[in-house]
Amino acid sequence: MDNVKILDASxxxxxxxxxxGRIQFEMTGQPNxxxxxxxxxxxxxWGYGLFFLHESGDEDQLLAVEDMLEEDDELFDYLVNAAEEKLDPKFK
Known part of the structure; x- marks a missing residue:
C-alpha cells in the first residue's frame, strides 16, 4: 500500500x-x-473505530478515510495484518 504508512501497531x-488491536497510520494527501x-x-x-491520532482535525477528512476503509477491503486487511503481525505467536 503506497498511500499508507504504518506508524505503530499492536x-x-x-x-x-x-x-x-491498535494501528496508528497516516495516508498520503491527508494532513492528519x-x-x-x-x-x-x-x-x-472485525469491528473497528477510527480516531484522530494526536489532535482533532477536519471531521470530513476522518469520514473520507472511514469511507475508504469501508470500501477498500485490501486497505482494511492491510491495517489489520499490521496489528496481527505484532500478536504474540502463542495466540495465532
Missing amino acids: MTYTKEEGYV QYEMTIHSRKRTE
Missing part, C-alpha cells in the same frame, strides 16, 4: 476480550494521522 489477546482500534472474538470479523 495486538493483544485475552479470553475475556478476544483480540484487540489516524488511529484505528479493532476487535474480534475469533479473528474472522
